[in-house]
Amino acid sequence: MTQDSTSRNDTLFARAQQTTPGGVNSPVRAFRSVGGTPRFITRADGPYFWDADGKRYIDYIGSWGPAIVGHAHPQVIKAVQDAAAKGLSFGAPTEGEIEIAEEICKLVPSIEQVRLVSSGTEATMSALRLARGATGRDKIVKFEGCYHGHADSLLVKAGSGLLTFGNPTSAGVPEDFVKHTLVLDYNNVPQLEDAFESMGDTIACVIVEPVAGNMNLIRATPEFLQRMRELCTEHGAVLIFDEVMCGFRVGLGGAQEMYGISPDLTALGKVIGGGLPVAAFGGRAELMQKMAPLGPVYQAGTLSGNPVAVAAGMTTLKLVQEPGFYEKLGAAAERLVAGLTAAAKEAGIPFCGDAVGGMFGFYFSNSVPSTYAQMMAGDKERFNRFFHGMLDEGVYFAPAMFEAGFVSAQHSDAVIDETIEAARRVFKRIG
């Protein structure tokens, strides 16, 4: 396996491992799936970041989604600096929180009221609690390969880093918790119908990534989501769209606008914080009013709605509303996928790709997967060689075959074409 000489990265990784488990603060950063030394990042600008050796990379993870307007966007940085100068956190409400809530309610069709939290994990965990509290039921339905953060009930057959580690679930999650979690196959309508047929009146909610980005990129079929909506309505279950990744990423109104389907609750994160910790859950007002202090479902946070983070998020939400933003973002992702596919074909390598708005996936297989099992059948060894080849060339893709990729508004045609040229060289080497 090719690898750069990464002297300073190596030194930092060795040092990090002394005080931090695995040397990282979130598992997928550790390169466990692809092998080699993680790059320690020192700064970022637009579509690029630089590692501790001063090497520049074209960045296709964008902080795993938040960096949609490009890194260190001057307006976002200024908003953060202005907010920080006024104080970092108050533990009392601010007008900025009202503004971002109004903006989210305006932009996401199904959200009438929203509560801000600090991570996607908190957003889905709280949405789940609300669904259970509102229905008085315990059972939840999730789908294999969908990742919804690391709350206990949701760590069953989840995607992302858990696929990397081959853990179907995590140690430390009591059987008693997960016995209420029913895991079904993504895009399998008959199975979902069977589940509702046999236990519909005990299901509190169905939670789904409507565009899945944690088992590489897999789109839900419209029928799958439509039937899910119907079954939830019929049986009084709450439908939760986890749009932490696809919200404000596949389009301004998220996946729900794209598919024309209204969930009862939505989880958001990533883009709405613009690189600082803001996430949210929201939905129908009648449901949201079951939250404390109005209702019996408890949830809270010292840093929830943090003024500096909200300033970054609000500025980002304004920037994505500029005319043509999503057209440009989508065109960049499509140009990348088409160029990579053509380059792989020239080298005779089985390869295909897909893009939804500013999110993309590529697969070392002959057809775009629509299930977790199909995605897992991709050629992992070849992916790993490709990943390292590209890293050598100064292109940073997600360090695991199981993750979607992201472009930003700063990924110009020239940047994409530079990536494709690099891929052409790498495909030849790994063919």
Ligand code: PMP
């Ligand atoms: N839901 C989805 C769909 C995600 O992609 C993620 C994170 N990648 C989460 C929830 C959890 O978000 P966080 O890492 O902010 O806790």
